[in-house]
Amino acid sequence: MTEHVPDHVYWNERYAAATHGVWSGEPNAVLARETADLSPGTALDLGCGEGGDAIHLARLGWRVTAVDISDVALERAAQHAERAGVAERIEWQRHDLSETFPAGSYDLVSAQFPHFRDGTLSPRVLRAAAAAVAPGGTLLIEAHGGPPPWQHDLPDDLTFPTPEETVATLQLPPDEWEILLAERHPRSQRHPHTGELATREDQTVVARRGRCAG
Template sequence: MTEHVSENLSDHAYWNERYAGSAHGISAGAHGIWSGEPNAVLAREAAGLAPGTVLDLGCGEGGDAIHLARLGWRVTAVDVSDVALARAAEHAERAGVAERIEWQRHDLSETFPTGAYDLVSTAFLHFRDGTLSPRVLRSAAGAVAPGGTLLIEAHGGPPPWQHDLPDDLAFPTPEETVATLQLPPGEWEILRAERHPRSQRHPHTGEMATREDQTVLARRALR
């Protein structure tokens, strides 16, 4: 979520337009505007966890949620866009895992899902100005059950082809993200806080480029 767009649109309206294929001349393909594949970091980290309950924040068209459901997780998947959620539900039906996923619409700046989860995952849950919301991140940590895991995957900078972002825009570092979480000492273990490269295809030309992302992985202690 790092595109520089009109401030006149709410997040709800902007993402509904984008997923409908009308924003910025983007046309949704047969599988939507994303690949339909799970985030690689999420797939790697989830492979080492026993399936339980998971909260997928910013689920988009459901790639992560469907992957987790196939692994046996019970998924609560959240997005701000009705269009994305409807498309994700269709994908889940075709994948045969619809009964394992509950879809919820939330503008996370206003409302947040209830409950405690064995895994809470946020993948690129940036606001449109590139920032990560401290309140949303702390709410995500608060939703992790004792013994559970928090996974935050975020951009470490803009894609190399994007040059229209504000001059003062600064993407947080992994260390800054950890500090923002304000995790109580002794209650959490930071398993990973690191930058890493990721290949990404240009949305219009199809050319591949490398950008920097960040991963923060933390485990909450059993009480």
Template sequence: MTDIPVTEPAAFWEARYRDSTRVWSGRPNDLLVREAAGLRPGTALDLGCGEGADAVWLASRGWHVTGVDISATALERAAEHAVEAGVGDRVAWERHELGETFPQGRFDLVSAHYLQSPVGIDQEKVLRQAAEAVAADGTLLLVLHAAWPSWQTEPPFDVEFPTLDAVLAQLALPEGSWTVETMETVRRPSVSPDGIEGHREDNVWRIRRTGP
């Protein structure tokens, strides 16, 4: 992912953003668009919002969004993006080191895309907190990489990619209070930094809270 030496999460991700003029494309994640386009707008929580593309897209569709990231630089860029897109008044930005602190309140949509990191994050804890933050009749949307991209012949670091069933089990959702609406592995095109074409597989969970 980066040549930045592995260190504390906050220092790692702040350096990751500070040392680049732009890390991400500025476009919303395709799977967010696919899964959230038909939802009725309300309040949304975007965990690991990065430079804000997902949060801005949600706000442009009528959501009131709280975007959360560990990097102050990422949040500054996200806020600029929101203002440029004309939705600055629909997004609040909060800095959290997830696993240590978490936003207050409940939300109609809690979205977490690619909360996977080469430096420490208690992913299971954060995903359970994400589920707890979903309001009644709200939606939890999780997207995680399912494997290294096809063009990655030598993984740059050790990581365990959780399966669909494993994450669902880790969430420990109360029986009868949630409905799984999407749970699948999606293959999508992917291009390496060197221009090698291939694919990447992502796991997707969209789960609606039907009980308290």
């Protein structure tokens, strides 16, 4: 596969090749932690993959709009939701976020590792995610703070933003938003081929929109 393959083709082929799933099926740990005390409402899950986060939120009572670029991932996620008994609480939508974005406003907008294939975070996508948060709602962004220790073929000009840089990119009006969390933290991750456990750095940004926003 070359880098010129369209993103949706790349992701469809990646998911199709992993017959037992690309991801664990469990929710991201930061999402589970940061939403544990939130009152269920409407949620937007950007880059939902095989549905682990969306299904977790639906089990907690949320009504979820779950978005991914891959038809294969969305079909697999819908099957998982059926087996989990929460299919009626989740709407699956296909979007290439570099081109289209789901309509509506939500009590929770979650973007878990919304990196493009080149490792970058799109300012336009991050700002669209913030704009989709309803008054009184929460924005949750979890992103990589650096590459895994086994990856050495990244472009020389690739940089990973700090949490403070991510907050600055969001351009959140301070009279409308409160930054609840902006931090780096370590995370254990297994090598996708050898299974060797290593530590990498991620970042978390959580912001709450004021109820009088907009």
